[in-house]
Amino acid sequence: MSSLLEVRDLTVQLKMDAGPREVITGTSLDIGEGEAMGLVGESGSGKSMTAKAIARLLPDGATVTGSVTFDGTDVLALSGDALLKHRAQVAVVFQDPRAHINPVRRISDFMTESLRILDDVPKAEAVRKAAAALDEVGIDDPGKRLKQFPHELSGGMLQRVMIATALLSEPRLLLADECTTALDVTTQAEVMAILDDLRRDRGLSMLFITHDLELAGAVCDRTCVMYAGQIVETSAASRLHEDPLHPYSAALVQARPDISSTAERLVAIPGRPVSAFEAPSGCRFAPRCPHSLDSCRSTDQVLTDLDGGVVRCGRATDLRGNLLDGAHV
Amino acid sequence: MSTEILDPVAEAEESAPSRRRLSRIGVIGWVSIAIIALALLLAIFGPILRPFDPNLSDLSFANVGPFGSHLLGFDGQGRDVLSRIMEGARTTVLGAGFVALIAVAIGTTLAIATAWFGGKFDASVSAGLDVLFAFPGILLAVVAAAVFGPSLLSAGLALAIAYSPYVARVLRGAALKERAMTYIAALEVQGFGAWRLCVRHLLPNISSLIVAQGTILFGFAMVDLAAISFLGLGVQSPQADWGVMVSEGKTSLLQGYPIVSLTAVLCIVAVVAAVSFLGERLDASSKDVLR
Amino acid sequence: MSEHTSATEPVLSVRGLRKVFGTQVAVDDMNFDLLPGRSLAIVGESGSGKTTVARMIVGLEKPTAGTIVACGRDRSKPARRGAERKLRGREVQIVFQDPYSSLDPRQSGADLIDEVLRVHHDHHASDRKRIVGELAEIVGLDQRQINAMPKALSGGQRQRVAIARALATDPHVLILDESVAALDVSIQAQVLNVLADIRDERGISYVLISHDLAVVRQLTEEAIVMQRGIVVEQGVTADILDDPQHAYTQMLRASVPGPGWKPQRMRERKAAADAAAEAAAS
Numbered sequence: 070m071s072s073l074l075e076v077r078d079l080t081v082q083l084k085m086d087a088g089p090r091e092v093i094t095g096t097s098l099d100i101g102e103g104e105a106m107g108l109v110g111e112s113g114s115g116k117s118m119t120a121k122a123i124a125r126l127l128p129d130g131a132t133v134t135g136s137v138t139f140d141g142t143d144v145l146a147l148s149g150d151a152l153l154k155h156r157a158q159v160a161v162v163f164q165d166p167r168a169h170i171n172p173v174r175r176i177s178d179f180m181t182e183s184l185r186i187l188d189d190v191p192k193a194e195a196v197r198k199a200a201a202a203l204d205e206v207g208i209d210d211p212g213k214r215l216k217q218f219p220h221e222l223s224g225g226m227l228q229r230v231m232i233a234t235a236l237l238s239e240p241r242l243l244l245a246d247e248c249t250t251a252l253d254v255t256t257q258a259e260v261m262a263i264l265d266d267l268r269r270d271r272g273l274s275m276l277f278i279t280h281d282l283e284l285a286g287a288v289c290d291r292t293c294v295m296y297a298g299q300i301v302e303t304s305a306a307s308r309l310h311e312d313p314l315h316p317y318s319a320a321l322v323q324a325r326p327d328i329s330s331t332a333e334r335l336v337a338i339p340g341r342p343v344s345a346f347e348a349p350s351g352c353r354f355a356p357r358c359p360h361s362l363d364s365c366r367s368t369d370q371v372l373t374d375l376d377g378g379v380v381r382c383g384r385a386t387d388l389r390g391n392l393l394d395g396a397h398v
Numbered sequence: 399m400s401t402e403i404l405d406p407v408a409e410a411e412e413s414a415p416s417r418r419r420l421s422r423i424g425v426i427g428w429v430s431i432a433i434i435a436l437a438l439l440l441a442i443f444g445p446i447l448r449p450f451d452p453n454l455s456d457l458s459f460a461n462v463g464p465f466g467s468h469l470l471g472f473d474g475q476g477r478d479v480l481s482r483i484m485e486g487a488r489t490t491v492l493g494a495g496f497v498a499l500i501a502v503a504i505g506t507t508l509a510i511a512t513a514w515f516g517g518k519f520d521a522s523v524s525a526g527l528d529v530l531f532a533f534p535g536i537l538l539a540v541v542a543a544a545v546f547g548p549s550l551l552s553a554g555l556a557l558a559i560a561y562s563p564y565v566a567r568v569l570r571g572a573a574l575k576e577r578a579m580t581y582i583a584a585l586e587v588q589g590f591g592a593w594r595l596c597v598r599h600l601l602p603n604i605s606s607l608i609v610a611q612g613t614i615l616f617g618f619a620m621v622d623l624a625a626i627s628f629l630g631l632g633v634q635s636p637q638a639d640w641g642v643m644v645s646e647g648k649t650s651l652l653q654g655y656p657i658v659s660l661t662a663v664l665c666i667v668a669v670v671a672a673v674s675f676l677g678e679r680l681d682a683s684s685k686d687v688l689r
Numbered sequence: 690m691s692e693h694t695s696a697t698e699p700v701l702s703v704r705g706l707r708k709v710f711g712t713q714v715a716v717d718d719m720n721f722d723l724l725p726g727r728s729l730a731i732v733g734e735s736g737s738g739k740t741t742v743a744r745m746i747v748g749l750e751k752p753t754a755g756t757i758v759a760c761g762r763d764r765s766k767p768a769r770r771g772a773e774r775k776l777r778g779r780e781v782q783i784v785f786q787d788p789y790s791s792l793d794p795r796q797s798g799a800d801l802i803d804e805v806l807r808v809h810h811d812h813h814a815s816d817r818k819r820i821v822g823e824l825a826e827i828v829g830l831d832q833r834q835i836n837a838m839p840k841a842l843s844g845g846q847r848q849r850v851a852i853a854r855a856l857a858t859d860p861h862v863l864i865l866d867e868s869v870a871a872l873d874v875s876i877q878a879q880v881l882n883v884l885a886d887i888r889d890e891r892g893i894s895y896v897l898i899s900h901d902l903a904v905v906r907q908l909t910e911e912a913i914v915m916q917r918g919i920v921v922e923q924g925v926t927a928d929i930l931d932d933p934q935h936a937y938t939q940m941l942r943a944s945v946p947g948p949g950w951k952p953q954r955m956r957e958r959k960a961a962a963d964a965a966a967e968a969a970a971s
Contacts, residue, residue, distance in 0.1 A: 253734035262952035326907035589778030
């Protein structure tokens with residue numbers, strides 16, 4: 070599997086009133102053709118900012134170092150038409166569809182706008198393409214939906230419209246940023262199934278950003294876990310639940326209640342998640358980690374290969390296989 | 399199981415707002431504060447501190463320019479302009495303040511009551527306000543002058559009543575939004591009464607908007623009161639008032655001696671601009687302090 | 690813990706509860722009993738009516754029909770007098786979902802709890818201060834946090850303040866309306882543990898309104914599944930989740946991602962459900 074997207078040592082600082090604030094530190098990841106990569110983390114972990122950096126949607130004044138390469142092109146150097154072309158190939162679907170759609174325009178206007186303006190597609194053909202895309206995401210009677218306004222559609226329906234719209238530009242990579250978080254579970258399952266089909270039928274690559282470890286584990290090939298702006302672990306998604314490499318991944322798995330059994334007591338992680346700019350030096354998770362030593366707090370941790378995965382923890386080898394044993398002290 | 403990590407951001411931000419609020423005002427803000435302070439001082443102490451009797455008329459000095467201790471010269475009836483400006487500050491500034499205060503009090507009460515009780519009460523009050531909305535403040539003041547006789551009190555009350563629907567409409571939206579916050583629902587479930595919730599919780603949380611409304615109305619009131627006095631339906635000549643002075647100065651103005659009208663107009667504009675600017679700033683800064 | 694209910698008498702009893710908005714039936718014929726120290730989940734998706742049930746129980750909505758009895762006293766009709774309102778406030782409390790709108794931005798946790806205590810009791814200031822300290826400790830907030838303005842607190846910390854506020858009057862029933870749904874995973878676990886501890890120590894009963902079946906499993910013994918206002922399944926939480934009987938519950942259960950989960954599209958799911966129904970009929 071050759072890499073479609075390569076992110077190397079990406080660091081992002083945002084311009085805030087109080088001065089620059091780092092939100093991502095040295096992130097590296099690869100996504101292959103047709104691969105679904107999960108990006109999991111709590112609030113402030115920098116997972117959304119990673120997606121924004123890849124799509125070149127960061128707010129004004131952001132400073133970016135490192136590199137993002139998409140299909141051999143240096144994404145960070147793009148401008149003008151080349152940037153528009155990049156954004157067509159890398160589509161983004163956000164959490165709240167209503168915030169990204171003009172409420173006073175019909176679905177057909179919203180869907181066909183970029184086709185007609187950027188690609189000079191005649192109106193009739195653009196509408197036909199939009200209808201086909203709606204059909205692909207399982208919306209019945211696309212002709213009727215196209216004439217409706219956003220408020221006439223449910224959240225789940227609207228999110229499918231967003232996905233269908235993203236498909237119109239024939240993207241090769243889909244960045245799904247918490248795109249099912251606001252949906253009901255049954256609707257979420259439907260949207261996930263659609264994304265799964267698209268990946269199979271179109272060979273679409275996907276970066277699936279979520280706070281839900283189980284969801285990422287169920288639909289992705291590999292999963293990156295982010296904490297305080299850094300990737301702390303990348304491994305096969307199916308393995309993350311049974312055999313995590315990083316103490317934080319293990320802690321996340323254990324903190325979630327289990328639908329098939331009641332725990333006497335949940336294994337909570339003390340403290341609260343922090344953002345990159347407020348993270349301590351040394352290992353950023355150390356203050357909350359049950360396995361941390363003094364040395365963890367004094368040395369910056371680097372990503373190292375371990376058993377087919379990548380982990381940012383100096384004690385990963387010692388702790389191998391013991392993280393889920395209830396070894397908390 | 400308390401949080402072990404101290405929160406550096408939260409710590410830093412706790413003391414920041416007040417500092418930021420002040421530093422963001424800028425030069426114009428400080429100038430505005432100075433103007434308002436001066437206007438208030440004049441309104442309170444002006445009639446005591448004025449150098450000459452504002453109503454002492456000596457026609458031999460009519461339209462004579464500044465000299466000696468008569469820093470602003472004399473008006474068309476030979477009265478000292480500086481003394482009249484200082485004397486007139488009281489009715490002008492306090493009159494406008496009175497109008498703004500009454501209008502905000504009526505408007506806020508109506509806004510909170512309609513937002514709180516909703517339903518038919520809201521619908522009927524809002525309909526009534528819409529009717530009142532159609533009357534311009536000055537028209538209402540003219541009617542009041544016709545019925546109760548021309549005076550500052552009748553003009554001021556008429557203006558206050560005419561302004562109140564404006565305040566009520568703006569604040570009702572804010573009050574409705576606040577009413578829908580779940581902290582209000584949580585306190586209702588605690589058994590808190592409507593009065594306590596409205597006065598102790600809802601009102602303080604829309605207070606920045608109330609202040610902003612008050613400052614805007616203060617500006618309107620000052621200009622409208624001056625216009626009413628100019629028409630001879632508010633403060634009565636020879637009583638000194640900035641609006642009256644604009645009116646009185648018009649003969650001198652036509653004779654090529656504009657200093658009387660101009661001074662009064664400049665005073666009005668300076669105070670109105672200062673209050674509006676500061677009100678807007680206060681509103682903007684209080685928005686990002688709390689949420 | 691409770692003076693006027695014995696261990697076998699329900700602290701909360703709902704019969705034939707119904708709510709109609711205009712022409713839409715939001716809740717239809719709901720019945721349940723909640724015993725002291727027990728927890729009940731009301732599960733459903735958006736539009737199921739589960740939040741309307743919560744709002745009726747605490748008196749924020751008036752039932753169209755049916756009765757709600759808490760601590761042996763009827764609360765189906767709105768309280769007319771202030772004393773009755775406060776009495777009801779000491780019986781049932783609620784914690785809402787959104788930690789950001791559920792606190793007055795101008796009031797610290799300590800001031801908030803102090804005000805609640807002043808409204809309800811005639812305590813001396815030093816007693817109120819002591820109770821504030823106790824509540825802060827129960828929900829796991831330190832001195833700085835309980836005295837901080839909401840703006841300086843994280844979502845999880847705000848939710849702890851909201852729980853402390855609800856506990857201030859020592860209620861018998863606490864409604865948790867998606868109270869942990871907006872929290873990060875690591876914080877959610879902390880708050881769920883706090884809630885479990887409170888129940889063990891105080892014998893309080895919970896009604897958990899939730900769409901999250903794993904949280905429901907963790908915190909409740911009994912559950913009610915609602916779909917578009919109608920109760921489709923009711924019973925022991927473990928049974929419902931391990932062996933759902935109603936087609937809708939089965940679909941909910943199948944929609945929860947987990948190891949080996951394969952998301953199914955509506956068309957496939959419908960076909961599978963039809964096949965299952967046929968098999969059950971024959």
